[in-house]
Amino acid sequence: MAEKFDEATQKELASFLETQQAIARLNSSIQQLTTTCWDKCVTSTPSTRFSRSEENCLANCVGRFLDTSLFMVQQLEEKRIQHQGGR
């Protein structure tokens, strides 16, 4: 069997893997968001290029989706505070 990596190398590999896992999560968010925004924005039969409105819609879709995530977290936080204040 191959000899073990020394401790410094093991640490380096561990942090490398954490980075790669973060990249994998980012990739999967982008994949998911692509299908969501495709379904919302691309309604016509695919042609040789996007129309201006489809292109704008795709970019807006990403921005508004991220806004929505933030908004939901804020709402939840407000509800939590209200709930605590009401007791």
Added chain:
Amino acid sequence: MAARKEAVMNNVRQELALANAQELMNKASERCFAKCVTKPGDSLSSSEQTCLSRCLDRYMEAFDIVSRTYTARVSKERHEGQQAAALQNL
């Protein structure tokens, strides 16, 4: 040892890139099949093939737009967060 470490890292990078490409192809096939092959016949007609080929190009373009918009937004917010933190430290 260093060479073996590099080999492990490159393996991981390759696996990740492959998985990402496979997922893109799976989703593009699913979306484009739904759009272009509305009534499956004996074989893919030439108009279906044209539609599929364009659809694949548009899907990859959409992926590119989403990817660029997403990363631009994330790095903008990270930058603003750093500025806010820097201001608080003044």
